[in-house]
Amino acid sequence: MINNPNLISFIQQLEQALMNKHFVKLSLGNYKGAEDNLKNIYIKPVLIKKTEKLSFTYRYKTKDIAKNYDLDEGVSLIADYLQNGFRIATLFTSQEEIIGEYNNKYLFKVRSKALDKNLAANLSHDKEKKRKIAEKSNYLHALGLTDKDGNVFKNAQDKYKQINHFIDILQSLTKDLPDKSIEKVVDMGSGKGYLTFALYDYLKHNYNNAIDVKGVEFRKDLVDLCNQIAFETSFDGLKFTEGSIQDFDQAQIDLLIALHACDTATDDAIYKGIKSNANLIVVAPCCHKQIRRQIEKHKPDEHIQFLTQYGIFLERQAEMVTDGIRTLILEYFGYKTKVLEFVSDAHTPKNVLIIGIKKKDRDMKSKEGILQKIKEAKSFFGIEYHYLEKLLEFHH
Ligand SMILES: C[S@@+](CC[C@H](N)C(=O)[O-])C[C@H]1O[C@@H](n2cnc3c(N)ncnc32)[C@H](O)[C@@H]1O
Structure with missing residues (x-):
């Protein structure tokens, strides 16, 4: 259960991007949680047996672990991680970059900017092109x-x-x-x-x-x-x-x-x-x-x-x-x-x-x-x- 309105809005933007097929990738960083040596999580869409999933790559100091989740499960994990240790999330859709970040007072702030044309084109191209x-x-x-x-x-x-x-x-x-x-x-x-x-x-x-x-x-x-x-x-x-x-x-x-x-x-x-x-x-x-x-x-x-x-x-x-x-x-x-x-x-x-x-x-x-x-x-x-x-x- 999330009760931080800015975090709710960030998660809704993520859900929206997934629904509209505009989601490109998301990263979680600045980890302050309890898990040893965990640094970042990189999340991207994958197609497994014709079903869309989210592939999470957990980057540790000396190893990477990859796991795939259903979209709903992946979104709730992201919400969970943002309440438990990760202090910044960067979401790329094919049109904008949306950053959700905790400030010094532990307030979650969301900012976004439209991508310049080239990057937007590259990302949507990547999205089509990076097939497995x-x-x-x-x-x-x-x-x-x-x-x-x-x-x-x-x-x-x-x-x-x-x-x-x-x-x-x-x-x-x-x-x-x-x-x-x-x-x-x-x-x-x-x-x-x-x-x-x-x-x-x-x-x-x-x-x-x-x-x-x-x-x-x-x-x-x-x-x-x-x-x-x-x-x-x-x-x-x-x-x-x-x-x-x-x-x-x-x-x-x-x-x-x-x-x-x-x-x-x-x-x-x-x-x-x-x-x-x-x-x-x-x-x-x-x-x-x-x-x-x-x-x-x-x-x-x-x-x-x-x-x-x-x-x-x-x-x-x-x-x-x-x-x-x-x-x-x-x-x-x-x-x-x-x-x-x-x-x-x-x-x-x-x-x-x-x-x-x-x-x-x-x-x-x-x-x-x-x-x-x-x-x-x-x-x-x-x-x-x-x-x-x-x-x-x-x-x-
Ligand atoms: C267990 S199979 C693995 C095949 C494939 N790399 C895979 O993972 O699906 C090992 C293959 O390596 C070939 N092989 C083993 N030692 C080799 C060598 N020294 N030179 C060339 N081929 C070799 C065998 O003939 C065999 O086809």
């Missing part, structure tokens, strides 16, 4: 996820959700990058190409017309199938190449993805990304045998044997240690890292996404510190070497 994957896309039908009318098959719902979630994440990662910074994209271990097609479709329509996306895959049957579908759907800038990640050579890679490439194939992919100075590296690792074998062989510090003597614990340890060292190595090479949940762990335990975003300034001082952390982690867990270190030749 369209269910009616031919490639989804060709890949066997939808029928010819665009209805997603029952047994393809999970895959469809995963693709949408992946594109959501990519959208939040690429939205602040200039258009030209993502031209050459490589998907290492592209498999049947679901995510490669969706990524191409998304980038092509939302960011960059000259996009060039390559899938690298050692199964010839899958490469042929994907190239055939790319041809049939006129996805001219999308090509699939038969071969191994290790042998793939391309000087310019701006965005590198590798989703569920087995064991050290993820390291081979990260290596290629680092070597080509990619702006963005996004990997979802799968099986962590190399480090697991080393932990088993060299026996770690006796203090953590209670965590390594059981198969399941060892498996999870190996996963975290492998991926933890991967993030340290990315940081060493000048990447800011994030770790997110890729798909719900109800579907697969391999649900972690490691993201490296190239930083502009290299902090040389912290490099020594990172090396030290890697060294200590290896000694603690009884690891002789991490495969990615060997590839990058800085194993010590």
Whole structure:
């Protein structure tokens, strides 16, 4: 129940914008509430199974969490957040910017201004243009996820959700990058190409017309199938190449993805990304045998044997240690890292996404510190070497 008239008026303007389809985005900021490390919430409209929802991205100090809500639920959450910790809300409709803000005396004040013509045009253009994957896309039908009318098959719902979630994440990662910074994209271990097609479709329509996306895959049957579908759907800038990640050579890679490439194939992919100075590296690792074998062989510090003597614990340890060292190595090479949940762990335990975003300034001082952390982690867990270190030749 809101009893602040200005807040009521702000929320009504939000509801009005949603109703008239003028809503573009809303951000909540200047957080003074109790939740640790929460900084902002960014809210935008999304279409999920033909239903409009609000997608909330909760920005914490070191991670982002995305959640979707029905419109009513989303609006009441926004009202709630503005009464519990957030002190400013900026609402963009396709015509105006409306700011609701608490002043020093904790009075909620609302001000608005009409957008200048260019911004208004840009925002309404964005609104139309920023689509996720369209269910009616031919490639989804060709890949066997939808029928010819665009209805997603029952047994393809999970895959469809995963693709949408992946594109959501990519959208939040690429939205602040200039258009030209993502031209050459490589998907290492592209498999049947679901995510490669969706990524191409998304980038092509939302960011960059000259996009060039390559899938690298050692199964010839899958490469042929994907190239055939790319041809049939006129996805001219999308090509699939038969071969191994290790042998793939391309000087310019701006965005590198590798989703569920087995064991050290993820390291081979990260290596290629680092070597080509990619702006963005996004990997979802799968099986962590190399480090697991080393932990088993060299026996770690006796203090953590209670965590390594059981198969399941060892498996999870190996996963975290492998991926933890991967993030340290990315940081060493000048990447800011994030770790997110890729798909719900109800579907697969391999649900972690490691993201490296190239930083502009290299902090040389912290490099020594990172090396030290890697060294200590290896000694603690009884690891002789991490495969990615060997590839990058800085194993010590
Ligand atoms: C589990 S599938 C994942 C496919 C796709 N990335 C996805 O997430 O839907 C892994 C794919 O990577 C391919 N792969 C694994 N290691 C590879 C390597 N070293 N070089 C090329 N392809 C590889 C496999 O053939 C397989 O098709």
